Amino acid sequence: MEIYLIRHGETDYNKRRIIQGSGVDSSLNETGRAQGNAFYEAYKSIDFQTVITSKLQRTHQTSAGFIDSGLTWEQHEDINEMNWGIYEGKPGTPEMKARYREMIEQWDKDNFDWRLEGGESAADLSSRISRFLEHLKTRKEDRLLVCTHGRAMRCIIALMKGKHLREMENVAHANTGLYKVKLVEGEFEILVENDTRHLSGITP
Numbered sequence: 001m002e003i004y005l006i007r008h009g010e011t012d013y014n015k016r017r018i019i020q021g022s023g024v025d026s027s028l029n030e031t032g033r034a035q036g037n038a039f040y041e042a043y044k045s046i047d048f049q050t051v052i053t054s055k056l057q058r059t060h061q062t063s064a065g066f067i068d069s070g071l072t073w074e075q076h077e078d079i080n081e082m083n084w085g086i087y088e089g090k091p092g093t094p095e096m097k098a099r100y101r102e103m104i105e106q107w108d109k110d111n112f113d114w115r116l117e118g119g120e121s122a123a124d125l126s127s128r129i130s131r132f133l134e135h136l137k138t139r140k141e142d143r144l145l146v147c148t149h150g151r152a153m154r155c156i157i158a159l160m161k162g163k164h165l166r167e168m169e170n171v172a173h174a175n176t177g178l179y180k181v182k183l184v185e186g187e188f189e190i191l192v193e194n195d196t197r198h199l200s201g202i203t204p
Contacts, residue, residue, distance in 0.1 A: 002143045003136065003181040003188075004043065007153050008058040009035035010175045018091050020058075020149075021084035021119070028061045034202050035176040040065030042198035049141040054080045059147040062176060066145055078132040079156070081149035085119025107166050122155075122165050129155045137186050153179070160188035174199075 009032030013020045020026055028036065044065065050072045053059035060067070060075075067073045087096055099116060106114035107122050115121040129152065136144070148156065154168040157179060161167075172194040180192035 001136075001139065001141060001183040003146055003183060004046070004048070004144070005146045005148065005153065005156065005179040005181060006039060006062070006176050007150055007173050008056075008062040008147060008175065009033065011058055013089075014175065016091065018089065019084050019087045019096075021082060021088040022056065022080040023083060023088040025056050026058055028058055031202065032058070032175065033061065035199060036062040036064060038198045038202055039176045039178070043145075044069070046143065046145075048143050048145045050074060050139075051145045051147070052076055052079070053147045054149060054152070056080055056149070059149070063145065063147045071145075076132060076135075078128040078135075079146070079148040079152050082125050082151040082155075083118075083120040085116045087116055087119070104169065107168075110166075112165055122168075125151070125155050126159065126165055129159060132156075133159060133188075136183065157190065157193075161190060 009028045011020065011026040011032055012029045013024065013026045015029060048066060048071055051063050051066045052074045053063055055075050055077045090096070103114060103116060112122040112126070133156070150173045153173045154171040157171045158165060158168045160181060174194055174196050176199065177194040177196050178192060179190060179194065182189045182191055
């Protein structure tokens, strides 16, 4: 099986550096729609059998070209963005940035149960992402398109590579950046990482 894994297109929250997470169901802005359209034009000839998105509309809108073409479409809550608790929908502040740095420091110490107030922990995220990856291993399609979110993608790629969860921070994830993955006998092989060549001429 081949899996084409992309992050959603840009939203105004991305542009303004406001935390979205799973609790803010924002829509794509003009740039995000252009990014989604550019990805569709570049990859519409690929023989995808199914499109899988999260439950959040920014992934639906990014994949709209494929969905509207009549491909089978599934929504999986397990690949929703991480829940950032009380900070969702709020712009970055020095306090928020300090709490984020504290979270990363705790993860570096293997404290994956640490969480922002009201949010998910890295362990929570890893649990549902792992469940989704096990689900992928049961699929019968030859080729899937999966559209998810930044932190969720970081976790997906780290787990696909068999890396420690702290390695999430090293995973690049541009808006509509493409990871191409091959699944052979239950093992994931990353073939392409964060490919944005389809975005030539589009400035985020």
